[in-house]
Amino acid sequence: MTAASAATPLLEAHRLSFHRQDEPVFAPLDFRLHAGELALVEGDNGSGKTTLLRLLAGLLHVSEGELRWRGAPLQRDACANEILFLGHQLGQKHELSPRENLAFAAGLHGCRAGVTPDAALGEVGLRGYEDEPVRRLSAGQKKRAALARLLLQPAALWLLDEPYANLDRQGIALVNRLLERHVAEGGAALASSHGVAGFHGGEPQRIRMHG
Ligand SMILES: Nc1ncnc2c1ncn2[C@@H]1O[C@H](COP(=O)(O)OP(=O)(O)OP(=O)(O)O)[C@@H](O)[C@H]1O
Numbered sequence: 193m194t195a196a197s198a199a200t201p202l203l204e205a206h207r208l209s210f211h212r213q214d215e216p217v218f219a220p221l222d223f224r225l226h227a228g229e230l231a232l233v234e235g236d237n238g239s240g241k242t243t244l245l246r247l248l249a250g251l252l253h254v255s256e257g258e259l260r261w262r263g264a265p266l267q268r269d270a271c272a273n274e275i276l277f278l279g280h281q282l283g284q285k286h287e288l289s290p291r292e293n294l295a296f297a298a299g300l301h302g303c304r305a306g307v308t309p310d311a312a313l314g315e316v317g318l319r320g321y322e323d324e325p326v327r328r329l330s331a332g333q334k335k336r337a338a339l340a341r342l343l344l345q346p347a348a349l350w351l352l353d354e355p356y357a358n359l360d361r362q363g364i365a366l367v368n369r370l371l372e373r374h375v376a377e378g379g380a381a382l383a384s385s386h387g388v389a390g391f392h393g394g395e396p397q398r399i400r401m402h403g
Pocket residue numbers: 212217235236237238239240241242243244
């Protein structure tokens with residue numbers, strides 16, 4: 193048993209399920225995610241990956257089973273700033289610029305010490321686009337603007353739905369770099385993806401969805 197697996201998990205799911213019209217979307221899930229771990233949510237189209245991430249983010253209600261956060265039943269209010277969800281919608285206001293969107297997110301959830309919106313935008317490759325309305329950015333640039341939140345916000349757990357979608361080769365490497373740094377610093381992440389290439393932060397845990 194490693195030191196990480198002996199410690200209290202950051203997030204635990206026990207017989208977790210979500211129902212639509214009384215039908216389970218996926219078979220009950222059990223998993224534990226510790227600080228310093230990456231978990232990949234794997235499964236076919238429609239198997240429930242996005243549903244699981246939205247459930248973990250608190251956007252859907254658990255139908256059966258239990259979620260625990262740092263060893264106690266998960267209370268949304270208590271961990272709201274510790275869990276950062278990046279879904280397909282990316283959570284950006286299209287009329288605002290990347291800089292304004294980040295300032296808005298920082299106002300709601302706080303900032304990591306020493307990290308500024310401009311430094312975060314520079315790191316994701318958006319120098320020169322700080323003041324452009326998000327609606328005028330390409331799909332990959334929008335994704336990069338959303339990824340800048342990972343650098344800015346001090347969240348322990350990242351929930352990433354298809355983090356590589358719309359990104360070029362450098363963008364994929366950027367996601368891997370952010371993930372590697374996050375887990376090395378004691379963070380944890382759960383990511384849905386149809387394929388991860390080039391992640392060098394250790395063998396990820398795999399959560400397999402069965403519809
Ligand atoms: N808003 C919704 N209302 C009703 N059913 C939905 C809704 N969203 C998803 N579903 C259904 O729930 C199931 C799981 O969908 P989900 O989006 O979680 O799958 P996924 O594994 O993320 O798929 P993909 O790989 O295509 O992104 C699918 O059968 C889908 O049709």
